[in-house]
Amino acid sequence: MKTTKADSGETEWFGVDVEDLSARLRFNPHDAHIWLENERMLLLHVEAFAVMRQELIERLGIDAARQVFGHIGATAGARDAAIARKASPRAGALEAFKTGPRLHAIEGMCAPEEISLDVDATAGMLSGEWIWRNSAEAEAHLRAIGPSSEPVCWTMLGYASAYSSAFMGHPIVFREVECRAMGAPHCRTIAKPAALWEADAEHGRSLGFKLTPDTPAGAKPAHDHGTNKDRDEDWSDREADLLAGKLGIVRRLAGLDEPVLLLGEHGVGKRRLARAIHRLGQRSAGPFLAISCARSEAADLEIDLFGREKSGDQPARPGRIERLKGGTLVLEDIETLSHRLQARLLHLLAEGVVERSGGGQPRSADVRIIACATHDLQRAVREGSFRTDLYYRLGMLPIPLPPLRERREELPRLIRHFTDHFATRHARRIQGMSIEAMDYLLSHDYPGNIVELEAMLGRAVIMAPDDGVIQISHLLSAADPSPPSFFRLSEGGALVHPEAPDPLLDLDAQARHMIRGNFSIEAFEAELVRRAVSQARGNLSQAARLLGITRAQLAYRYARIKGPAADE
Known part of the structure; x- marks a missing residue:
C-alpha cells in the first residue's frame, strides 16, 4: 500500500x-x-x-x-x-x-x-x-x-x-x-x-542500537500478542515485579532463611509477594502453604499448625509445620493470633523445634515463616495484645506494601498484566480499552487494592465482546458515580477538567458572547463540524448525517476549516 x-x-x-x-x-x-x-x-x-x-x-x-x-x-x-x-x-x-x-x-x-x-x-x-x-x-x-x-x-x-x-x-x-x-x-x-x-x-553510520526481527528494544511486535505458553510463563516470572514492585528486595532475601514480615492493607498482594520470595529462594523446591490465622478457632488452628500426640482414641497427628519440611509457611492475619499461639510461634522461631499438643518430644522443624499483617499489628503491639518480642523476631526483615492508590505508577503494568492474563486464561481476543475505561482505572482509589483491580479486569475480559474493546460498563456492575479526576487536552491545547461545562453547549455563555459582540457564527459552525467529524471518526458521510446536511456541504466546510490539505 x-x-x-x-x-x-x-x-x-x-x-x-x-x-x-x-x-x-x-x-x-x-x-x-x-x-x-x-x-x-x-x-x-x-x-x-x-x-x-x-x-x-x-x-x-x-x-x-x-x-x-x-x-x-x-x-x-x-x-x-x-x-x-x-x-x-x-x-x-x-x-x-x-x-x-x-x-x-x-x-x-x-x-x-x-x-x-x-x-x-x-x-x-x-x-x-x-x-x-x-x-x-x-x-x-x-x-x-x-x-x-x-x-x-x-x-x-x-x-x-x-x-x-x-x-x-x-x-x-x-x-x-x-x-x-x-x-x-x-x-x-x-x-x-x-x-x-x-x-x-x-x-552514514547507524545509531548503534540493535534492531532484531523480534523488535527493537526486546519487546514483541505491536501486532503480536505472543503464544499462550509465553504468557503463562510471563504470569509466573514477572509476578513479583508487577504485583508488588519489590523484585530487588525479593532477590536480596532469596538467599536467606530468616522470617519475613509483610505489612499492608488487605488485597495489596502480600500472598503473591510471599510466593515470589519462596519461588526465588533456596526453598523453591519445597512445599508452599498459606494459612489465615483468622479463619478458625485458636484451638483448631493450634492443632492444625503444631499437631497433637496420641490421646485415647485420637491418633497422633503431625502438624503442618512438621510436614512442611524444606518449605515455606505463610501466616496471614498474624495479628489475630492468641497469646498461647504467639508463645508457641516464638519458641519455634527461637529454637527451630516444634512440640505437638499433648506433650511429647520436641521435633526439629525445617520451615521458613513469612508473616502477613495489616497495620492493626502495630496497634496490637502498642496495646499489648501482641507480644513485642515476637513482633521484633518476625520484623527483622519487614517489607511494607503501600496501598494501590499510593502507587498509581504501577497501574499501567498491572492493567496490562491482568488483561493479558485473563485474555489468555479465557481464550479471548481484546483489542484494547476505551478512553473512558482507562480514565476510570487510572483514577479509581481501589479500596480493595490489587484484588479489586484483578476482579475488575477479569470481569471486563469476560464481558467485553470478542475481538472488541473494554468499555467502562464491562469493568463495573454499576458505573462509579465519581467522575475521573484527570484533566485532558482540548483541541486548542488547553487543560480541561471533565467536570468543566462544555462551552459549546453553555447557552448562557454563548448569549453573553452575543451581547458583548464576541460571538462568531463562523467559529461556532466550525466547532460543530469538527466535533461531528471527530464523533464519526473521520467518516464525512456519517458526520454529515449527524448535522443534517449533505456530504458535499460538510466536505466544503471541513476543507475550509482544515485548509488546502483536506480532502474534498
Missing part, C-alpha cells in the same frame, strides 16, 4: 484523529501524574534536554552520546507502537501506522510531513521519506553545542526506527539525510528495511 504527499487528505488520516489521540493524554496534578494511554509521561524543558545533551557529549563523547539518545528514542518508539494499535484497533495497517507520527507531534518532538510511504504489512516491509519540521532535538543541539557537520536527531531516529520495527515485526531503519543543525531548513529522513541499508552505505 503506497501513498505520496499528493494523496494526503481525509483517507490518509482515517482513524488517526488528533483530538482522539489528544484525549488519551491525561493530567492528574494532584498525584503529579501525566498519562499517555497507560504510559506515564514526563514534561521536560527543551533547555533541560539541551543541558543533558551537552553533559553527555562532553562526558561520554559524541559516539557514546549518540547511542544513549538512540536507545532512549527506541524505548519510547516501542511503547508508542503499542499505543498506536490501541488508538486504531479497526484501522488498516497503513492508517494505524500513521498514528505514530501524530503521537510524536503530540509529544512535542517534531511536526512530521510525509513525502512518500510504501507499506507491505504481509511482508513486514516499510519504506518512505519524511520532513521533520520544528525538530525539538535539533533545536536542543543548536542551543547546547551549536551547528553540526552531521545529523543530530538521534533520539527521533531511534524512536522512528523502533516504532516502525515494532509495528512491522521486521527491522526498519531511519536515516537522517538533512538536518536543521547542519543548516538545512528542516530535517529530512529516509526509512528502509535494515537489510537494504546494509547493502547501501550512502547514508
Whole structure:
C-alpha cells in the first residue's frame, strides 16, 4: 500500500484523529501524574534536554552520546507502537501506522510531513521519506553545542526506527539525510528495511542500537500478542515485579532463611509477594502453604499448625509445620493470633523445634515463616495484645506494601498484566480499552487494592465482546458515580477538567458572547463540524448525517476549516 504527499487528505488520516489521540493524554496534578494511554509521561524543558545533551557529549563523547539518545528514542518508539494499535484497533495497517507520527507531534518532538510511504504489512516491509519540521532535538543541539557537520536527531531516529520495527515485526531503519543543525531548513529522513541499508552505505553510520526481527528494544511486535505458553510463563516470572514492585528486595532475601514480615492493607498482594520470595529462594523446591490465622478457632488452628500426640482414641497427628519440611509457611492475619499461639510461634522461631499438643518430644522443624499483617499489628503491639518480642523476631526483615492508590505508577503494568492474563486464561481476543475505561482505572482509589483491580479486569475480559474493546460498563456492575479526576487536552491545547461545562453547549455563555459582540457564527459552525467529524471518526458521510446536511456541504466546510490539505 503506497501513498505520496499528493494523496494526503481525509483517507490518509482515517482513524488517526488528533483530538482522539489528544484525549488519551491525561493530567492528574494532584498525584503529579501525566498519562499517555497507560504510559506515564514526563514534561521536560527543551533547555533541560539541551543541558543533558551537552553533559553527555562532553562526558561520554559524541559516539557514546549518540547511542544513549538512540536507545532512549527506541524505548519510547516501542511503547508508542503499542499505543498506536490501541488508538486504531479497526484501522488498516497503513492508517494505524500513521498514528505514530501524530503521537510524536503530540509529544512535542517534531511536526512530521510525509513525502512518500510504501507499506507491505504481509511482508513486514516499510519504506518512505519524511520532513521533520520544528525538530525539538535539533533545536536542543543548536542551543547546547551549536551547528553540526552531521545529523543530530538521534533520539527521533531511534524512536522512528523502533516504532516502525515494532509495528512491522521486521527491522526498519531511519536515516537522517538533512538536518536543521547542519543548516538545512528542516530535517529530512529516509526509512528502509535494515537489510537494504546494509547493502547501501550512502547514508552514514547507524545509531548503534540493535534492531532484531523480534523488535527493537526486546519487546514483541505491536501486532503480536505472543503464544499462550509465553504468557503463562510471563504470569509466573514477572509476578513479583508487577504485583508488588519489590523484585530487588525479593532477590536480596532469596538467599536467606530468616522470617519475613509483610505489612499492608488487605488485597495489596502480600500472598503473591510471599510466593515470589519462596519461588526465588533456596526453598523453591519445597512445599508452599498459606494459612489465615483468622479463619478458625485458636484451638483448631493450634492443632492444625503444631499437631497433637496420641490421646485415647485420637491418633497422633503431625502438624503442618512438621510436614512442611524444606518449605515455606505463610501466616496471614498474624495479628489475630492468641497469646498461647504467639508463645508457641516464638519458641519455634527461637529454637527451630516444634512440640505437638499433648506433650511429647520436641521435633526439629525445617520451615521458613513469612508473616502477613495489616497495620492493626502495630496497634496490637502498642496495646499489648501482641507480644513485642515476637513482633521484633518476625520484623527483622519487614517489607511494607503501600496501598494501590499510593502507587498509581504501577497501574499501567498491572492493567496490562491482568488483561493479558485473563485474555489468555479465557481464550479471548481484546483489542484494547476505551478512553473512558482507562480514565476510570487510572483514577479509581481501589479500596480493595490489587484484588479489586484483578476482579475488575477479569470481569471486563469476560464481558467485553470478542475481538472488541473494554468499555467502562464491562469493568463495573454499576458505573462509579465519581467522575475521573484527570484533566485532558482540548483541541486548542488547553487543560480541561471533565467536570468543566462544555462551552459549546453553555447557552448562557454563548448569549453573553452575543451581547458583548464576541460571538462568531463562523467559529461556532466550525466547532460543530469538527466535533461531528471527530464523533464519526473521520467518516464525512456519517458526520454529515449527524448535522443534517449533505456530504458535499460538510466536505466544503471541513476543507475550509482544515485548509488546502483536506480532502474534498
